[in-house]
Amino acid sequence: MIDQLQDLKERLRRFAEERDWDQYHSPKNLAMALIVEAAELVEHFQWITLEQSQSLTDDKKTEVEAELADILIYLVRIADKLDVDLYRAALAKLQNNSEKYPVDQVRGLSKKYNEYP
Amino acid sequence: MIDQLQDLKERLRRFAEERDWDQYHSPKNLAMALIVEAAELVEHFQWITLEQSQSLTDDKKTEVEAELADILIYLVRIADKLDVDLYRAALAKLQNNSEKYPVDQVRGLSKKYNEYP
Amino acid sequence: MIDQLQDLKERLRRFAEERDWDQYHSPKNLAMALIVEAAELVEHFQWITLEQSQSLTDDKKTEVEAELADILIYLVRIADKLDVDLYRAALAKLQNNSEKYPVDQVRGLSKKYNEYP
Amino acid sequence: MIDQLQDLKERLRRFAEERDWDQYHSPKNLAMALIVEAAELVEHFQWITLEQSQSLTDDKKTEVEAELADILIYLVRIADKLDVDLYRAALAKLQNNSEKYPVDQVRGLSKKYNEYP
Structure with missing residues (x-):
């Protein structure tokens, strides 16, 4: 590949x-x-x-x-x-976003969502 | 990889x-x-x-x-x-651009360039 | 004023x-x-x-x-x-658009609309 | 007018x-x-x-x-x-900007400028 x-x-x-x-x-x-x-x-x-x-x-x-x-x-x-390095940068950003928007806090919260994707 | x-x-x-x-x-x-x-x-x-x-x-x-x-x-x-498929789409576009802007016709021609990258 | x-x-x-x-x-x-x-x-x-x-x-x-x-x-x-002159330019554009999209041709035609506002 | x-x-x-x-x-x-x-x-x-x-x-x-x-x-x-009301909104914003970027503080300071127009 x-x-x-x-x-x-x-x-x-x-x-x-x-x-x-x-x-x-x-x-x-x-x-x-x-x-x-x-x-x-x-x-x-x-x-x-x-x-x-x-x-x-x-x-x-x-x-x-x-x-x-x-x-x-x-x-x-x-x-x-x-x-x-685009791929590495995207992985780092994704890691960041995971911490910023923890699943148990943002799930289904559209108000929170409005401030982010 | x-x-x-x-x-x-x-x-x-x-x-x-x-x-x-x-x-x-x-x-x-x-x-x-x-x-x-x-x-x-x-x-x-x-x-x-x-x-x-x-x-x-x-x-x-x-x-x-x-x-x-x-x-x-x-x-x-x-x-x-x-x-x-982003990669395939980019390859197709690049192939397209190669035909649209042949090296021997656009090289150093900034006027032509103005219409494209 | x-x-x-x-x-x-x-x-x-x-x-x-x-x-x-x-x-x-x-x-x-x-x-x-x-x-x-x-x-x-x-x-x-x-x-x-x-x-x-x-x-x-x-x-x-x-x-x-x-x-x-x-x-x-x-x-x-x-x-x-x-x-x-922004105002004059907007009036000219509006005049242009009036001719490009005549009321009797585009009214209610969303297909036509898709190509323009 | x-x-x-x-x-x-x-x-x-x-x-x-x-x-x-x-x-x-x-x-x-x-x-x-x-x-x-x-x-x-x-x-x-x-x-x-x-x-x-x-x-x-x-x-x-x-x-x-x-x-x-x-x-x-x-x-x-x-x-x-x-x-x-666009005009009123622009005047308000301009007033805001005047206070945010006082002439005597930002004049000629391109570093400050980099954060703003």
Whole structure:
């Protein structure tokens, strides 16, 4: 099995180098590019209900899939430029969240929930 | 080696189930949560120069790392709810971009670049 | 009656000048600041239903009001830096939209709607 | 002189009513639409330098102007749905900011600035 995030990182690095686009990839610019892609994702959901968002048509799903791909691409790219290990960072954050929101305290408490996912 | 994206997907699924938070995780809501995290990333870069964004202090880098983790967390979560394989989707997008921006045509052309990364 | 957008523009100009913050207010930076504020607005709505978003508590409404204010502040500021007349631009856009979405063609057509507000 | 924000509010209300689009304009949806427009603004600036953002071409400026208009349109619309007086809210926020960032304490202090505009 290959390391998917590592593989993507290397492919994206090569992609930028071949095109001499590395010069544009400062973390500030990449953060902007990432949020632009996130907004293209949001756009697909802006006028539909929560229920409708759970049962997209195949065409819509294909479009949404491409937006998710774009977000991952910029996320991997900015993490590379900042020398961040995304997987390790996510595990640490998840550990953090587990302590911040203990199961026995937040379960079913939507008020608590409102302050967090 | 473990499959990192698959591992995260399962951990996040368990995290939500244990807290009964799955009910809040419609794709529409998750897309909103994702862009909110993307904006927290952008916030770190909003008043600094491109150069400064390339040499963050250690404290700042730690904060930025946590934002990147949050983005990945919601990205993996929404992909799971929509049954999207993030890695495969990113590879397909990258293949697409390679054809759209052939090396010999876009190299060093910042005008072309302006329309894309 | 005073011209509210003009009045805000002048107050914000003075505010930045007094603090010597004008140097940070390039349109690129201000666009980032604006989307960060827009995300703080989105954050208030991310886990609630469409119905709940229509009947906020007084506390929540006060918070949302402050986010709307922040968005207007950066919007007026960036428009000033780019020498854009916001009101005139909005009228032009509205005229445009009226022609693009004629009442007799789009009324009640949610499919059409999905592509636009 | 007319009250520009009030005038826009009424025009947008009429626009939505005529098309029967009011049903889609919950604050949650409108917050999403607003951030999507903010991202379209950000997109124009993502690959250019701070300096370049200060001297846009006429074509680019026309496009940016249309994005600013879209942001104002959704901002006025969501404020209407939430019964918020945008101008008053902005004045209150500005008063707040004046107290939070006193001229004699923050002038020229970019470190302080980093935490705020």
